[in-house]
Amino acid sequence: MLEIKNLHANIDDKEILKGIDLKVNAGEVHAIMGPNGSGKSTLASVIAGKEEFEVEEGSIVLEGEDLEELSPEERAHKGIFLSFQYPVEIPGVSVTNFVKTAINESRKARGLEDMPANEMLKMIREKSELLEMDRKFLSRSLNEGFSGGEKKRNEIFQMAMMEPKLAILDETDSGLDIDALRIVANGVNKLRNKDNAIVVITHYQRLLEYIVPDYVHVLYNGKIVKSGTKELALELEEKGYDWLKEATV
Amino acid sequence: MAYTEEELKKELETKEYEYGFYTDIESDTLPKGLNEDIVIAISKKKNEPEWMTEWRLEAFRAWQEMEEPEWANVTYKKPNFQDISYYSAPNKKPKYDSLDEVDPELLDTFKKLGISIDEQKKLAGVAVDIVMDSVSVATTFKKTLAEKGIIFCSISEAIQEHPELVKKHLGTVVPKKDNFYAALNSAVFSDGSFCYIPKGVRCPMELSTYFRINQAGTGQFERTLVVADEGSYVSYLEGCTAPSRDENQLHAAVVELIAMDDAEIKYSTVQNWFPGDKEGKGGVFNFVTKRGLCEKNAKISWTQVETGSAVTWKYPSCVLKGDNSIGEFYSIAVTNNFQQADTGTKMIHLGKNTKSTIISKGISAGQSQNSYRGLVQVSSRADNARNFSQCDSLLMGNRCGAHTFPYIEVKNKSAQIEHEATTSKIGEDQIFYCNQRGIDTEKAIALIVNGFSKEVLNKLPMEFAVEAQKLLEISLEGSVG
Ligand SMILES: Nc1ncnc2c1ncn2[C@@H]1O[C@H](COP(=O)(O)OP(=O)(O)OP(=O)(O)O)[C@@H](O)[C@H]1O
Ligand SMILES: [Mg+2]
Numbered sequence: 001m002l003e004i005k006n007l008h009a010n011i012d013d014k015e016i017l018k019g020i021d022l023k024v025n026a027g028e029v030h031a032i033m034g035p036n037g038s039g040k041s042t043l044a045s046v047i048a049g050k051e052e053f054e055v056e057e058g059s060i061v062l063e064g065e066d067l068e069e070l071s072p073e074e075r076a077h078k079g080i081f082l083s084f085q086y087p088v089e090i091p092g093v094s095v096t097n098f099v100k101t102a103i104n105e106s107r108k109a110r111g112l113e114d115m116p117a118n119e120m121l122k123m124i125r126e127k128s129e130l131l132e133m134d135r136k137f138l139s140r141s142l143n144e145g146f147s148g149g150e151k152k153r154n155e156i157f158q159m160a161m162m163e164p165k166l167a168i169l170d171e172t173d174s175g176l177d178i179d180a181l182r183i184v185a186n187g188v189n190k191l192r193n194k195d196n197a198i199v200v201i202t203h204y205q206r207l208l209e210y211i212v213p214d215y216v217h218v219l220y221n222g223k224i225v226k227s228g229t230k231e232l233a234l235e236l237e238e239k240g241y242d243w244l245k246e247a248t249v
Numbered sequence: 250m251a252y253t254e255e256e257l258k259k260e261l262e263t264k265e266y267e268y269g270f271y272t273d274i275e276s277d278t279l280p281k282g283l284n285e286d287i288v289i290a291i292s293k294k295k296n297e298p299e300w301m302t303e304w305r306l307e308a309f310r311a312w313q314e315m316e317e318p319e320w321a322n323v324t325y326k327k328p329n330f331q332d333i334s335y336y337s338a339p340n341k342k343p344k345y346d347s348l349d350e351v352d353p354e355l356l357d358t359f360k361k362l363g364i365s366i367d368e369q370k371k372l373a374g375v376a377v378d379i380v381m382d383s384v385s386v387a388t389t390f391k392k393t394l395a396e397k398g399i400i401f402c403s404i405s406e407a408i409q410e411h412p413e414l415v416k417k418h419l420g421t422v423v424p425k426k427d428n429f430y431a432a433l434n435s436a437v438f439s440d441g442s443f444c445y446i447p448k449g450v451r452c453p454m455e456l457s458t459y460f461r462i463n464q465a466g467t468g469q470f471e472r473t474l475v476v477a478d479e480g481s482y483v484s485y486l487e488g489c490t491a492p493s494r495d496e497n498q499l500h501a502a503v504v505e506l507i508a509m510d511d512a513e514i515k516y517s518t519v520q521n522w523f524p525g526d527k528e529g530k531g532g533v534f535n536f537v538t539k540r541g542l543c544e545k546n547a548k549i550s551w552t553q554v555e556t557g558s559a560v561t562w563k564y565p566s567c568v569l570k571g572d573n574s575i576g577e578f579y580s581i582a583v584t585n586n587f588q589q590a591d592t593g594t595k596m597i598h599l600g601k602n603t604k605s606t607i608i609s610k611g612i613s614a615g616q617s618q619n620s621y622r623g624l625v626q627v628s629s630r631a632d633n634a635r636n637f638s639q640c641d642s643l644l645m646g647n648r649c650g651a652h653t654f655p656y657i658e659v660k661n662k663s664a665q666i667e668h669e670a671t672t673s674k675i676g677e678d679q680i681f682y683c684n685q686r687g688i689d690t691e692k693a694i695a696l697i698v699n700g701f702s703k704e705v706l707n708k709l710p711m712e713f714a715v716e717a718q719k720l721l722e723i724s725l726e727g728s729v730g
Pocket of ligand 2: 040041042085170171
């Protein structure tokens with residue numbers, strides 16, 4: 001599904017990603033862990049096509065198509081979804097209106113008509129129930145005044161609505177309380193199927209108890225320095241990252 | 250009006266000002282220039298009674314003594330008032346009862362405007378009185394209104410048919426000598442609308458007027474007078490579009506609203522005059538005096554969406570004379586390219602327990618300048634007056650400007666005045682967030698701008714709100730890059 005090869009990316013001439021290789025197949029869940037500032041969010045943004053970052057070397061290929069020339073919205077239309085670490089506020093635009101616009105823009109790009117209103121409503125009802133969201137949120141301005149946890153839950157609600165092929169969840173667990181974590185993780189699990197793939201970026205082993213990854217990667221100083229199975233996450237929880245530093249330098 | 254997404258998109262693709270065409274309808278035009286003879290000629294052409302001619306002449310004499318105001322935050326080449334023709338009327342009169350009788354070319358014009366009478370008629374509950382150049386050409390739905398005793402006609406017609414009402418109210422809210430432009434308007438106004446709602450009557454439909462400047466070099470001076478008698482209610486819509494021209498066109502309208510005891514007037518405007526091209530050439534000069542008078546327990550709401558004109562100078566105001574009266578001002582002003590807008594409101598609290606609310610949303614793009622200028626005045630006998638003002642500015646890019654000039658004059662200690670102001674920029678991260686969800690940048694901007702303007706858009710009648718959103722998109726088109 002996703003194949004990243006030797007990816008180097010800069011911002012303001014500062015190299016942040018220093019040669020990343022990552023292959024994610026359909027049906028898989030990959031976890032990316034790593035210390036603060038190691039480049040996890042940068043990797044997510046570069047995959048999503050954020051233009052501030054310059055790709056100096058390497059390639060990102062989604063289902064056989066090189067993404068290099070594609071704008072962020074075109075990548076979204078191809079099924080890439082990013083759950084933001086810090087979701088932004090858009091005052092005056094309701095969650096419903098935003099999601100509706102997002103869905104219809106993507107449909108338009110695929111040559112489809114707007115989703116009929118009743119279908120949209122039905123879907124909104126289903127997905128908000130799946131994530132046990134208070135319906136009141138749907139009419140509130142997007143992320144405005146939302147608590148940290150509410151923002152994260154709302155990101156996953158959007159993911160559920162958009163039904164992406166590749167979802168990247170950037171620290172979706174941070175800010176969620178214990179119950180919310182379980183609800184959101186269960187929601188994500190229900191969205192998993194053999195045709196899509198999920199990349200979760202997290203600092204905590206706890207999330208991975210709910211969303212069980214097939215692979216765990218450690219991103220350290222712009223490089224993936226170790227990959228393994230879910231046991232690697234446990235090991236990291238125990239030992240921290242220092243031992244890896246010695247291993248790589 | 251239900252515009253489909255497709256139509257919206259198409260609109261967005263048109264780069265030039267889409268309503269910039271010129272309708273070739275024969276006109277009967279007076280020579281350029283302004284003097285007492287011209288004023289008398291205008292009055293004669295309209296068969297006005299002598300008191301009206303006198304009234305105009307008094308205004309003209311006052312105007313001659315006045316100076317054009319300098320204080321607004323706009324700069325422009327002053328119009329040469331001797332180089333303007335002050336009267337132009339479509340030749341093919343009289344008025345029509347049905348569309349079949351209307352000049353086909355005129356109908357075509359409406360089609361291009363996308364607001365054809367045809368469509369309007371179907372749109373349940375909207376009566377349209379269209380001011381094409383200076384004389385009302387078509388009036389519809391008049392009969393339904395007449396059954397309720399509502400008068401809705403051109404001001405010229407009102408002068409002929411209801412002279413007592415016009416004589417009693419004209420110039421009582423905006424006196425002839427109020428200001429330079431109001432005096433000019435009083436002297437030479439060519440036409441406009443008149444509306445009277447009798448005691449206790451709720452006007453069953455939105456009353457709507459579409460203005461349009463159509464004759465090269467013809468300044469337009471409309472005069473609108475709305476009188477809501479005790480306990481009545483009316484919602485009035487005003488909308489404008491103009492063809493593109495090389496020389497600047499002057500527009501100096503006067504609108505007077507009178508809300509008697511317990512009456513309510515909602516006055517909504519969507520204004521879309523030619524703003525000038527990308528270099529700032531051409532475009533309409535819009536100098537408007539709008540004021541409403543509230544008697545006891547009365548309420549006046551001004552709602553406006555301003556996207557057009559090269560230069561706009563406009564302050565819809567409320568004089569809260571009666572106790573417990575309420576004044577509201579909701580405004581969206583968009584400026585792009587080289588547009589300059591100086592708009593705002595005045596809330597004059599005279600009565601006890603009077604309340605006013607001001608919500609102003611300014612959106613600036615390109616190299617435009619957008620100023621809010623508001624005055625809240627509380628007189629010494631206005632006990633417990635309350636005002637809430639909120640001025641939000643949204644900037645797009647680094648070359649435009651937003652300015653806020655709030656003036657507060659309070660002479661009564663019990664007054665409560667609140668003022669809030671914010672300035673924000675459309676952020677890269679907001680755009681990226683939208684992009685990531687599959688929404689392209691142009692659409693993202695439209696979404697963010699609509700969100701920003703929502704409190705005001707919500708105050709507009711439904712079909713007007715749709716049109717207003719469309720205008721916002723069109724006028725900001727191409728402002729990112
Ligand atoms: N716009 C930017 N300008 C300058 N430096 C940046 C920018 N964005 C990211 N960086 C730098 O790139 C590095 C990687 O940042 P990134 O956000 O990818 O880290 P992260 O692994 O997601 O960290 P965390 O776990 O704290 O979320 C950091 O040193 C950060 O300061
Ligand atoms: Mg991060």
